[in-house]
Amino acid sequence: MENKAILLVEDNADDEALTLRALKKNNIKNEVVVAHDGAEALEYLFGTGKFAGRNTDFIPQVVLLDLKLPKVDGLEVLRRLRADQRTKLLPVVILTSSTEEQDRIKGYDLGANSYVRKPVDFSQFIDAVRQLGLYWLILNEAPPVRRS
Amino acid sequence: MLVSGAALLIACVAFVAYDLITFREAMVHNLSIQAQMAGSNSVSPLLFNDPQAAENTLSALKAAPNVVSAGIYTLDGRPFGTYWRDGNPQTVTLPQMPPNQTEAHWFKDGRLVLVRTIVFQGKPTGTVYIRSDLREMSARLKRYVGIAAMVLLASLVAALLGASIFQRVVAEPIVHLAEITRIVSRDKNYAIRATPTGKRDEPDILIGAFNEMLRQIQQREGALQQAHDELEQRVEERTAQLGAANKELEAFSYSVSHDLRAPLRGIDGFSLALLEDYAERLDDQGKEHLQRIRAATQRMGMLIDDLLNLSRMTRAEIRKERFNISTLAHSVVESLQEAHAKRPIEFRIEDGLEANADPRLLGVVLENLLGNACKFTSKRASARVEFGKMHRNGSTAYFVRDNGAGFDPAYADRLFGAFQRLHGATEFPGTGIGLATVQRIIHRHGGQIWAEGEVEKGAAFYFTL
Numbered sequence: 001m002e003n004k005a006i007l008l009v010e011d012n013a014d015d016e017a018l019t020l021r022a023l024k025k026n027n028i029k030n031e032v033v034v035a036h037d038g039a040e041a042l043e044y045l046f047g048t049g050k051f052a053g054r055n056t057d058f059i060p061q062v063v064l065l066d067l068k069l070p071k072v073d074g075l076e077v078l079r080r081l082r083a084d085q086r087t088k089l090l091p092v093v094i095l096t097s098s099t100e101e102q103d104r105i106k107g108y109d110l111g112a113n114s115y116v117r118k119p120v121d122f123s124q125f126i127d128a129v130r131q132l133g134l135y136w137l138i139l140n141e142a143p144p145v146r147r148s
Numbered sequence: 149m150l151v152s153g154a155a156l157l158i159a160c161v162a163f164v165a166y167d168l169i170t171f172r173e174a175m176v177h178n179l180s181i182q183a184q185m186a187g188s189n190s191v192s193p194l195l196f197n198d199p200q201a202a203e204n205t206l207s208a209l210k211a212a213p214n215v216v217s218a219g220i221y222t223l224d225g226r227p228f229g230t231y232w233r234d235g236n237p238q239t240v241t242l243p244q245m246p247p248n249q250t251e252a253h254w255f256k257d258g259r260l261v262l263v264r265t266i267v268f269q270g271k272p273t274g275t276v277y278i279r280s281d282l283r284e285m286s287a288r289l290k291r292y293v294g295i296a297a298m299v300l301l302a303s304l305v306a307a308l309l310g311a312s313i314f315q316r317v318v319a320e321p322i323v324h325l326a327e328i329t330r331i332v333s334r335d336k337n338y339a340i341r342a343t344p345t346g347k348r349d350e351p352d353i354l355i356g357a358f359n360e361m362l363r364q365i366q367q368r369e370g371a372l373q374q375a376h377d378e379l380e381q382r383v384e385e386r387t388a389q390l391g392a393a394n395k396e397l398e399a400f401s402y403s404v405s406h407d408l409r410a411p412l413r414g415i416d417g418f419s420l421a422l423l424e425d426y427a428e429r430l431d432d433q434g435k436e437h438l439q440r441i442r443a444a445t446q447r448m449g450m451l452i453d454d455l456l457n458l459s460r461m462t463r464a465e466i467r468k469e470r471f472n473i474s475t476l477a478h479s480v481v482e483s484l485q486e487a488h489a490k491r492p493i494e495f496r497i498e499d500g501l502e503a504n505a506d507p508r509l510l511g512v513v514l515e516n517l518l519g520n521a522c523k524f525t526s527k528r529a530s531a532r533v534e535f536g537k538m539h540r541n542g543s544t545a546y547f548v549r550d551n552g553a554g555f556d557p558a559y560a561d562r563l564f565g566a567f568q569r570l571h572g573a574t575e576f577p578g579t580g581i582g583l584a585t586v587q588r589i590i591h592r593h594g595g596q597i598w599a600e601g602e603v604e605k606g607a608a609f610y611f612t613l
Contacts, residue, residue, distance in 0.1 A: 014410070014414035015410060017417075018413065018414070018417040021417070067406070098405040098406045119413075120449030121442075121446050122421075
């Protein structure tokens with residue numbers, strides 16, 4: 001089975017390093033594409049800007065999306081993904097610091113598949129990433145690829 | 149005016165009628181005397197059959213200008229002597245006398261006719277007949293009617309004059325005043341004024357007083373409006389400030405929620421990375437330092453979470469409903485029992501208690517109070533935690549009581565302050581925000597919360613809703 005990529009949308013370098021470490025600790029070998037803000041994430045997914053010419057038929061298995069991002073914030077990224085036929089069904093896991101009710105409501109409202117809070121305790125974070133990987137990369141059957 | 153005119157008219161008519169009746173009686177009486185006199189003076193001419201003497205006697209009637217004609221008749225009705233005022237004798241048939249009467253009179257064709265039997269020594273000797281016109285009476289009537297008409301006219305004119313003066317002096321200003329009053333009460337316009345008559349009379353004084361009253365009302369209205377406007381503006385300003393403060397608070401807590409925890413994750417994550425990746429280069433002391441860093445970080449994370457919770461409770465919308473608070477207490481206790489599975493805690497929950505409050509927020513209250521009770525009984529061999537309802541000072545209070553570590557009553561008021569702790573963190577863990585959150589929820593329900601306790605003799609928390 002082809003190991004599909006994970007798109008990690010994360011602006012904080014520490015969080016990026018820690019997430020990558022947690023993935024590694026859990027032996028998740030999938031390719032990880034990191035976008036450092038919302039705009040970059042959209043460019044990657046739609047093959048524009050920096051990623052012009054990228055084969056957009058190749059879409060990630062899951063997107064780990066932070067909410068507080070420079071330029072285009074996480075909720076806006078989610079809204080645009082859901083508005084586009086190519087990424088309408090793409091599994092998106094919101095991975096963020098906040099448990100603010102308004103974020104959770106908006107996130108699910110816009111069609112997030114999961115909402116996971118990053119715990120302060122890194123041991124717990126590793127465990128969370130392990131379960132996410134198990135679920136979204138192994139257990140969950142991805143939606144069929146749509147040709148645009 | 150109509151009424152007074154009619155009354156006056158009726159009075160005049162009555163007076164004239166009365167006078168005419170009296171005058172007629174007097175006329176009849178006079179004529180009767182004249183007839184009597186003429187009759188007595190004609191006795192001897194009749195007896196001696198001397199018509200000339202009778203006519204001489206009758207001619208004395210010239211002195212009475214109203215007598216048109218007179219005549220003396222013999223007993224058998226034959227004319228004996230006549231008198232005509234205008235000297236133009238006509239034949240007159242003697243009218244029939246009613247039987248058993250010596251005198252009769254009647255009004256006919258504008259004339260008064262009087263007939264009298266002449267009696268001499270108890271025996272009728274002839275008849276005297278006198279006809280008188282009513283000129284005097286009609287002249288008198290005309291005079292009276294004229295006087296009455298003049299009196300009526302004069303009084304009507306006087307009444308009209310009086311009414312118009314009254315109208316101008318009293319009625320007009322009062323009607324004007326009434327109109328102004330109507331406008332004022334309809335339009336709530338206190339700026340208009342009644343026009344003074346300028347005559348310094350009673351209506352003018354009334355209008356002056358009315359205008360002064362309007363002026364005072366206007367002044368007060370103005371002051372009231374100004375105060376109202378100021379208040380409104382102040383409320384608006386405060387609302388805007390409050391809204392801004394609330395927004396700021398929300399933005400702040402949102403930012404805290406996102407940004408303050410991220411560095412903590414870095415500290416904890418990289419501390420763990422050090423412990424994992426560089427374990428062989430660290431001695432035990434170094435590892436312990438890192439463990440302490442991680443513990444402190446996690447504690448900081450808890451503090452942030454609790455603070456956010458407290459702030460959320462302040463902002464949360466309260467949705468009150470009636471619900472069974474005993475059931476809520478049971479479900480809280482259930483999860484606490486799982487958390488304290490290793491300790492036997494005796495829970496006594498009073499059943500069937502109702503509350504009118506926000507069930508979600510009351511859940512937070514009970515989690516904190518019952519959780520505290522479990523925490524502070526951790527050093528008891530037989531821990532007991534109670535929840536129930538009691539009456540205190542006329543109101544109903546719910547309570548959570550335990551037989552745990554208790555507290556020094558001297559510090560009771562500090563229990564509910566944020567970050568206030570009466571026990572060391574090593575003795576009983578905690579952030580010191582739980583009771584502040586509980587207090588805020590109770591206050592937002594309009595209730596009160598207080599605590600009673602003694603060191604090592606347990607604590608009791610009471611709250612009303």
